Amino acid sequence: MHKTTIYRRWGSKERLVAEALEAAESRIGAPDTGDVEGDLRALAHSIQATLSGREGVAAVHALVSGARASPEVRRIARRFWATRMDHVGAIVERGQLRRGTRTAEEIEHLAAPLYYQLLVRGEPPTEADADLAAAVVLAAARAGVFTAD
Numbered sequence: 001m002h003k004t005t006i007y008r009r010w011g012s013k014e015r016l017v018a019e020a021l022e023a024a025e026s027r028i029g030a031p032d033t034g035d036v037e038g039d040l041r042a043l044a045h046s047i048q049a050t051l052s053g054r055e056g057v058a059a060v061h062a063l064v065s066g067a068r069a070s071p072e073v074r075r076i077a078r079r080f081w082a083t084r085m086d087h088v089g090a091i092v093e094r095g096q097l098r099r100g101t102r103t104a105e106e107i108e109h110l111a112a113p114l115y116y117q118l119l120v121r122g123e124p125p126t127e128a129d130a131d132l133a134a135a136v137v138l139a140a141a142r143a144g145v146f147t148a149d
Helices: 003-009 013-027 036-052 054-069 071-092 103-119 127-142
Strands: none
Touching: 013 071, 036 054, 036 071, 036 103, 036 127, 054 071, 054 103, 071 103, 103 127
């Protein structure tokens, strides 16, 4: 998207990022399937779907480039991630994982390979990528990798 289009439609890069993150927030809910494995898979699939869509890709690229240059974009991003952790923290806190499991680390390790696929490899993550990320994080969590011990 060209700069003039961004400014004509949103007025600023900050407004574009804020709107894109709000849209992503509405698409990536906190799943409650009744078990942690189903929840992690559902969360990974919702992240994958967002990172595979045109709007999600644009939001991620705007966020990455904008966060370096704009304190406003950094503030918006911090608020977005804090809200995300609050919503998905329930997955970890349902008592199906070891006591002391660090929510932020678990969720970061779930999302990281999906973002890597998009930002480093230049390809949208697949459903298989989402399944693998969820399986790896679940195995690590059950092994106590994310506990505060």
